[in-house]
Amino acid sequence: MSFVWKPGTPLDEAALDRLKQHFPKPSEPPPEAWFMGNKQNYYTWVVDTDPTEVDYRTAETYLQDTGGGIKYFPDLEFAQQRWRYSFHYLLPYLVQHYDKYYLLEDLVTYFMLLYPEGIPDTYTEFRQDILDTLGSAIMRPHFWHNGDLSPFIREHDRTSWDAYSTVFFSPIVSSAMYFCLKYLKPDEIKTWCESIFEINGTHWHYHLLS
Template identity: 30%
Template sequence: MPAAQPAYRWIPGHGPDPAALRRLRESAPLPRKPMGEAWFMGGERLMYTGLLQPDPQSWSKRELENALEALTSGPRCFDHSDEWSEWFDYLLPRVLERTDDQHSFELLVTAVFVHCLDPVLPGRTPQFRRDLLDTLGRRLMAPSCWNPAQADGLLRPIASGFYKINPGGAISAACCLVLRYLDAALIDGWIESVLAIDDASWRCAFVVWLAGAAVVVHDGAQPESMGNPPHLEIGWNGHWLLDGSIPSRNLDRDAPQFAFFGPTQRQALLASLKRRLDLATLLRWGEALTGMSIAECDRATTLWQYDDAVLIVLERYDLA
């Protein structure tokens, strides 16, 4: 019998695991050839030669983001390429080692969804799945996200805009990553840890995320076509590229399509929420909004945003 996997939890201050990062880095050596752009016209293709430098801190931010966009959008529009796959494996741990990785986090998560299209991860070792979750999946728990003196801007549960609660961006990308690839048996422990994070803005953002994610969890929508109203918007950088197929089904109607969340993960999520979340808790969390630093002119809209999310979560997740 295979050994049981250790529990998977989100705990503020416990960011990417260094040992897991090291394993991902050691399993993906530098490709022999530079990666090139996905979209070009004419005979000369731009190559991202700067990424051949061994120190990730020396990479140009613009060149790195252009490369991530290419290896993320390329397979969807032009089908699989070994070049993009090799560079995805190489860049994954090294981007997380950069001091400014928050600028690439959402797109890096999207790249995972593209290059690991089948949630079962055929051809990948079980260790890869766990290392992925213990590194990229735990980036939001890094100390810099939770210490106001260090805040690196990645985690923004309360943001600017008409609706102040922000469940999209990095929060949505991270939640979707874990729910898609975490073993179903470990989801209850993960949800328990998520709900235990004692931060009012985080809790409200997670409730609004649940409301926005209902179309994916219950209705089988893909991230590219969630169609949520603005106050339940849970998109992140690159989510519009994800229709569950490679190449896009807009290009090949016969391309096999994978559900974004597997049935066992969905069932485990629903069972866990039903066990751990109820109306009294949701109302108590909503009361904490009154203590947040929200301008008075925005307070009524923000309270309405949360209250509407609560009604949706109660109905769609069948909570008492």
């Protein structure tokens, strides 16, 4: 099956629905990853709040904290299990609801931490569903304007911007491309490349070449 990027393409609703069906709301909340003292708190909003109703900063903080836990605390089996499952549950809601591009970057890199070896066949359509949602989210209409990257995505307004030490490229474009280079198959790389080279936007080319 060919995989292409086409600016202005909305997320695949059927894929989002399948992800939601396969990963229903967890019954137990995931723990925080980084804490000081004897008491470890839990992200109770994950189990008692609609994910589309939490504010952006809450979602961002959760992904950054537990994403660090995924990477740096591999031996915490109990926490790893909850973090991993909760990500699968939250993913279709967060990728659909939040149009902040840097939350998309968090989701993309979190997934790469979870699956460094490739996308497993968790269920039959899982790989394709991930490609059609997370792997294609950079093409959402909100991120494009007149065939080019939208002013929205060109704004470098992330408060932790200094973490990247550069303002010369958009981190999400880079992350999204590495995502595809990592998870696509060689025959899919060809059609994907053809599609990204057909995008004519000046700002897109700048980000592609920077």
